[in-house]
Amino acid sequence: xxxxxxxxxxxxxxxxxxxxxxxxxxxxxxxxxxxxxxxxxxxxxxxxxxxxxxxxxxxxxxxxxxxxxxxxxxxxxxxxxxxxxxxxxxxxxxxxxxxxxxxxxxxxxxxxxxxxxxxxxxxxxxxxxxxxxxxxxxxxxxxxxxxxxxxxxxxxxxxxxxxxxxxxxxxxxxxxxxxxxxxxxxxxxxxxxxxxxxxxxxxxxxxxxxxxxxxxxxxxxxxxxxxxxxxxxxxxxxxxxxxxxxxxxxxxxxxxxxxxxxxxxxxxxxxxxxxxxxxxxxxxxxxxxxxxxxxxxxxxxxxxxxxxxxxxxxxxxxxxxxxxxxxxxxxxxxxxxxxxxxxxxxxxxxxxxxxxxxxxxxxxxxx
Amino acid sequence: xxxxxxxxxxxxxxxxxxxxxxxxxxxxxxxxxxxxxxxxxxxxxxxxxxxxxxxxxxxxxxxxxxxxxxxxxxxxxxxxxxxxxxxxxxxxxxxxxxxxxxxxxxxxxxxxxxxxxxxxxxxxxxxxxxxxxxxxxxxxxxxxxxxxxx
Numbered sequence: 054x055x056x057x058x059x060x061x062x063x064x065x066x067x068x069x070x071x072x073x074x075x076x077x078x079x080x081x082x083x084x085x086x087x088x089x090x091x092x093x094x095x096x097x098x099x100x101x102x103x104x105x106x107x108x109x110x111x112x113x114x115x116x117x118x119x120x121x122x123x124x125x126x127x128x129x130x131x132x133x134x135x136x137x138x139x140x141x142x143x144x145x146x147x148x149x150x151x152x153x154x155x156x157x158x159x160x161x162x163x164x165x166x167x168x169x170x171x172x173x174x175x176x177x178x179x180x181x182x183x184x185x186x187x188x189x190x191x192x193x194x195x196x197x198x199x200x201x202x203x204x205x206x207x208x209x210x211x212x213x214x215x216x217x218x219x220x221x222x223x224x225x226x227x228x229x230x231x232x233x234x235x236x237x238x239x240x241x242x243x244x245x246x247x248x249x250x251x252x253x254x255x256x257x258x259x260x261x262x263x264x265x266x267x268x269x270x271x272x273x274x275x276x277x278x279x280x281x282x283x284x285x286x287x288x289x290x291x292x293x294x295x296x297x298x299x300x301x302x303x304x305x306x307x308x309x310x311x312x313x314x315x316x317x318x319x320x321x322x323x324x325x326x327x328x329x330x331x332x333x334x335x336x337x338x339x340x341x342x343x344x345x346x347x348x349x350x351x352x353x354x355x356x357x358x359x360x361x362x363x364x365x366x367x368x369x370x371x372x373x374x375x376x377x378x379x380x381x382x383x384x385x386x387x388x389x390x391x392x393x394x395x396x397x398x399x400x401x402x403x404x405x406x407x408x409x410x411x412x413x414x415x416x417x418x419x420x
Numbered sequence: 421x422x423x424x425x426x427x428x429x430x431x432x433x434x435x436x437x438x439x440x441x442x443x444x445x446x447x448x449x450x451x452x453x454x455x456x457x458x459x460x461x462x463x464x465x466x467x468x469x470x471x472x473x474x475x476x477x478x479x480x481x482x483x484x485x486x487x488x489x490x491x492x493x494x495x496x497x498x499x500x501x502x503x504x505x506x507x508x509x510x511x512x513x514x515x516x517x518x519x520x521x522x523x524x525x526x527x528x529x530x531x532x533x534x535x536x537x538x539x540x541x542x543x544x545x546x547x548x549x550x551x552x553x554x555x556x557x558x559x560x561x562x563x564x565x566x567x568x569x570x
Contacts, residue, residue, distance in 0.1 A: 229437055
């Protein structure tokens, strides 16, 4: 009886093993798309294995197109122009592309599967984007919900970026969170120290990455970042400058100010920082030191909800009513804004009413 | 209950630690279809539809969205504020696109009750009639919404 059972089990195992082997062979035979060529900007040609997404294939070749959702087709950040190949547009892409982008053959790199040779166009700045291994060199509590995290770069150990750009930070699994996610944060340090960079990260309720940073990230821990990304940076002109930010929107402005200090840029600049109460103010003394080190700079924190017991002596309400005192020639003034879409809309409207040309208003919007 | 591949995918995306830290089901043992059906029934008894609820929520979110991160007063009854952080969240029902990480906080001063909802809450109520499972951090009780919003 036992022999019979053993025999049946052996036969069943052999049949299952056979099927498994057949599946592996079939997968090798039928899902092997072969090698294909990716032509980038007509200048560079890569040979990659077919069947993968364009985003991942480029990433494997150390070309990092921005992606905030890790290739799930939900953020719409990995847009690139495809001039040949790429297959038909997928229903997952259409809601994330405008009519003009659709007409211009813009696609989401995470949704394009490589099944033929392909020609793409991407900004040259993307070639400067790298994946960095780094350790946590410093964690500073700026407010009750905002931390400054300094990363010591290990591999590669240097970075070149423009003040105002951002990085993407990759989380690690932690209790209650099995998978990695990637999130974007502005660099808050200046580009002078090419071995280190700092990000300012505010805790978001239910936020996967910010919870990891605030509750689990440890000093000396190894992490991965990619970047630099973005086109929010100080334009090389002599125009006066108005900066406006709130909350963690301070990060790119801090980076730009540190860069202006290092380069000795003498432009007149006024920085309006909007916050609710004194509890939301941070780096105030550091910002005020730029009033000494820069040629013509003013830092103007404005509180909207200061309580009498806070004894706040500074400006109150919205930041917009204070713009008129900072603008001497609107046609020769640039504005740099970082914050929520509501803040960007309200401030942009006000700046245009003050005569600042719309094409001189640059912003890094959270939304 | 046997699930289709799409339902399996939706159920998986609703679990804690997939799209959000705590997921969308909380400690509710019911299937998401059951949650939706029971909430629809509750609303029907109250004479409202999920679309009407979503439309009202959208009204408050839109009013507060352009207010420079400030609390606004609506109809002398409501205090509303919308806070936006960087990034977008995908819909667990695999609806294409991303939804702003924006949270609207509304207080009905007549009742002294405060509720909050995210852009994704609003979308899931409008498009999927899903108010999330009980115990989920962003669960919205239909009875409470009807009481506070109208």
